[in-house]
Amino acid sequence: MPRDLTQGEVLRELEPVAETCVNRHLAMAKDWNPHDYVPWDRGRNFAMLGGIDWDPGQSTLSAVGKAAMITNLLTEDNLPSYHREIAQNFSRDGAWGTWVGRWTAEEMRHSTVIRDYLVVTRGVDPVALEQARMVHMTGGFSSGVDAAGVADGAGFLHSVAYVSFQELATRVSHRNTSRVCEDPIADRMLQRIAADENLHMIFYRTVCGAALDLAPDQAIEAIDTIVENFRMPGAGMPDFRRNGVLMAKYGVYDLRQHLEDVLWPVLRQWNIFERTDFGARGEAVRERLAAFLEDMERVKVPRFEEQRDRALVRDAARI
Ligand SMILES: [Fe+2]
Numbered sequence: 001m002p003r004d005l006t007q008g009e010v011l012r013e014l015e016p017v018a019e020t021c022v023n024r025h026l027a028m029a030k031d032w033n034p035h036d037y038v039p040w041d042r043g044r045n046f047a048m049l050g051g052i053d054w055d056p057g058q059s060t061l062s063a064v065g066k067a068a069m070i071t072n073l074l075t076e077d078n079l080p081s082y083h084r085e086i087a088q089n090f091s092r093d094g095a096w097g098t099w100v101g102r103w104t105a106e107e108m109r110h111s112t113v114i115r116d117y118l119v120v121t122r123g124v125d126p127v128a129l130e131q132a133r134m135v136h137m138t139g140g141f142s143s144g145v146d147a148a149g150v151a152d153g154a155g156f157l158h159s160v161a162y163v164s165f166q167e168l169a170t171r172v173s174h175r176n177t178s179r180v181c182e183d184p185i186a187d188r189m190l191q192r193i194a195a196d197e198n199l200h201m202i203f204y205r206t207v208c209g210a211a212l213d214l215a216p217d218q219a220i221e222a223i224d225t226i227v228e229n230f231r232m233p234g235a236g237m238p239d240f241r242r243n244g245v246l247m248a249k250y251g252v253y254d255l256r257q258h259l260e261d262v263l264w265p266v267l268r269q270w271n272i273f274e275r276t277d278f279g280a281r282g283e284a285v286r287e288r289l290a291a292f293l294e295d296m297e298r299v300k301v302p303r304f305e306e307q308r309d310r311a312l313v314r315d316a317a318r319i
């Protein structure tokens with residue numbers, strides 16, 4: 001049986017793919033400026049500069065709009081943690097280094113523009129927002145996979161599999177957030193961010209697809225681990241459960257969307273269930289993955305939807 005590739009070997013082998021993808025990304029990415037998306041004429045000073053501080057009556061966002069905006073922003077705020085994760089598992093040299101730097105710089109725009117929008121429009125309490133950011137960033141980030149005990153080479157594969165799904169998940173979340181905010185300015189901003197997330201997803205998905213071609217059994221193991229343990233990057237932030245429940249209840253990000261709009265499109269793109277290049281080890285993992293997805297489809301998603309529908313009926317009866 002051939003031995004597993006080391007992380008260094010995987011990175012070396014895939015560098016030409018990374019280079020092609022970076023060049024394609026740079027050709028397709030649109031340069032944009034966060035300040036263009038913020039309605040500055042709706043802003044005014046806070047008390048420290050002679051104005052008035054935030055109060056809930058100033059916000060035009062619904063409860064779910066607030067929950068979704070806060071969750072998306074705190075997720076974007078945690079960029080230093082994701083950068084650390086990616087920079088540790090990718091390389092600083094050549095195309096890898098170019099990508100990590102460029103991706104980080106693009107991601108930074110997302111938190112900049114959402115925070116400016118929320119503070120200027122007084123959409124959420126800026127003090128509570130800042131406190132939540134402090135807690136969330138101090139806590140850092142975990143993809144849900146325990147880095148200890150994973151095989152050599154798995155760090156990169158786990159990272160690239162995780163971000164393939166996670167970039168698409170954030171795209172879905174931003175797009176659906178724009179729907180619940182009911183503000184054309186927020187809509188334009190969030191569509192702009194979602195377009196970036198899509199290009200990021202394409203980079204990672206392509207690299208992870210090349211990893212599957214290079215080391216099929218190793219890569220499917222990493223993919224299965226990520227799918228079965230997937231946690232949104234917001235897991236662990238203050239009020240994540242409460243906000244996550246609200247977002248799921250109103251279709252910003254729920255289990256069916258996770259399965260149908262995030263997991264399946266990426267898995268299909270990789271031809272996971274049509275491939276013929278797995279060894280016995282990869283085949284066994286693929287079967288486990290298939291069983292997991294089937295359980296989600298037949299048991300977990302319907303159970304979630306029944307609970308959600310009952311909760312919506314209860315809410316309607318209360319009004
Ligand atoms: Fe982002």
Ligand SMILES: [Fe+2]
Binds near residue numbers: 196
């Ligand atoms: Fe992104």
